[in-house]
Amino acid sequence: MFGLRNGTVGLRFTILYAGVFLLSGVGLLALTFLLASEARVSVPADRQAPTGDSVAEASQRIRHLQEQLTEVNALHSRQLLIGSLLALAVMAVVSVLVGRVLARRVLRPLRTITAATRRISADSLDRRLGVSGPADEVKDLADTIDGLLGRLETSFAAQRRFVANASHELRTPLATMRASVDVAVAKPGVTRQTLALGDRLRTQLDRVDELLDGFLTLARAQHGVPADAADVDVDDLVARALTGHGTEIAAKRLSVTEDLRAGVRARGDAALLSRMVENVVDNAVAHNEEDGWIQVETSLEDTEVRLVVRTGGRVLDQRDVDRLARPFERLGADRIGSENGSGLGLSIVAAIAAAHGGRLELLARAQGGLRVSITLPSVPVPAEARA
Structure with missing residues (x-):
């Protein structure tokens, strides 16, 4: 029983x-x-x-x-x-x-x-079960699932088109607003209050521009990897991202430890992969503490490329960390409207990794801080590169 x-x-x-x-x-x-x-x-x-x-x-x-x-x-x-x-x-x-x-x-x-x-995910909603046979209960179930997948595909595609089109269309009025502010503060005899207001408006416009750029990148990542994908050196992306954040690293007096394996490559869209690594490094620098540290390492495990970024800091709740891969999610009191970014950084990382057949893992370290791990399918390294 x-x-x-x-x-x-x-x-x-x-x-x-x-x-x-x-x-x-x-x-x-x-x-x-x-x-x-x-x-x-x-x-x-x-x-x-x-x-x-x-x-x-x-x-x-x-x-x-x-x-x-x-x-x-x-x-x-x-x-x-x-x-x-x-x-x-x-x-x-x-x-x-x-x-x-x-x-x-x-x-x-x-x-x-x-x-x-x-086998059907959000990135492969165009696939169908296509069960053949007599018109029995099993075929009715399969046809119902196919109909549901069709409706989901239409809904997902409409959502992505809306985000991409809205983000693109908003750039024109945003540029117009920025130009108007620049013209207004450049006029002779402008008061100090007007200059201060112009500076605040530029700051907010920069944040809106950053948010729109995040929307466009997220929409592009959710559309999958383009057909003209290329082999990308992950170590080179990490080195360029760290160099680009040299000023912020020096300002916070961060100690950076690198353990990069040469010849570690992944296949995909170079711009998206670069943005993925950039976001991970930016997150490690922006949400670090003064005199803190960052550990960056890459490795090749069987048929996978792994990028791991560790940071120190306060002890985090794993339940809060698990939400960071969702759009507009931040830790603790860092909610929408804070100065610590748009809240799209790690969600963009997760979308780009998934589009390339990989995954993002976030782990709250027991000693404090965060461990960010990205796994991607690797590209076979030529013999001359291994030598």
């Missing part, structure tokens, strides 16, 4: 088929045993009555035959009972095996649908 309520569908079908098969066998054996027990061997009565001295001899002979028949019937009953029990044991084993085979046979189309559905 526990297996029927809490087991898998395959287990429930196996128990059901085995139970029905076994009960049928038990009923058949019980009927056979009942009929056999009723068919007892008996001694027919003599139609001619014995006379004289033969009466005693006949009675003794009848009793002897009855005792022999009783023993034969008892032996026959024991043999039939033992044979029935053996047959029942064999049928129990056979019923489980037959039930398992039947359950797997019945659930085979569902396993095929499950495996095909698992």
Whole structure:
């Protein structure tokens, strides 16, 4: 009963088929045993009555035959009972095996649908199950899933187009606003309050521009890797990102330790991969503490390239860290409107990694700080590069 309520569908079908098969066998054996027990061997009565001295001899002979028949019937009953029990044991084993085979046979189309559905992700919604066969319940289920995938694909594509188009269209009025501010503060006789207001407006416009750039990059990453992908040296991307943040690193007096393996390459869009590494390094610098440290390392493990960035700092809650890969998520009090970025950095990293067949892992270090790990499919290194 526990297996029927809490087991898998395959287990429930196996128990059901085995139970029905076994009960049928038990009923058949019980009927056979009942009929056999009723068919007892008996001694027919003599139609001619014995006379004289033969009466005693006949009675003794009848009793002897009855005792022999009783023993034969008892032996026959024991043999039939033992044979029935053996047959029942064999049928129990056979019923489980037959039930398992039947359950797997019945659930085979569902396993095929499950495996095909698992291979479909947000980046491959154009794929369909395409189950063929008679118009039964299984095909109805597959067609329903295909219809759902079609609606999801349309919805995802519309969302991405909206984000990309809106971000692109907003750049024109943003540039106009920036030009108007520059013209206003450049006029002669401008008051100090006007100059201060112009500076604040430029700062906010820069933040809006950064946010729009993040939206465009995120939308581009969610569209997948373009067909003209190239082999990109991950170590070179890391070195350029660290060099680009040299001023911020020096201002915070950060200690940077590099352990970069030469020739580690990934295949994909160079601009997107560069932005991914840039965001990871920027996150490590911007959210670090004064006189802190950063450890950057790259490695090649089997068929994967791994980039790991570790930073020190206060002890973080892993539940808060897990949300950092979502758009506009920040740690603690750093919510929307803070000065610490737009909240799109690590979500862009996660989207770019997923678009290239990789993944982003965020781990709160027990000693404090954060460990950011990016894994991407590697590109075979030529022999001359390994030498």
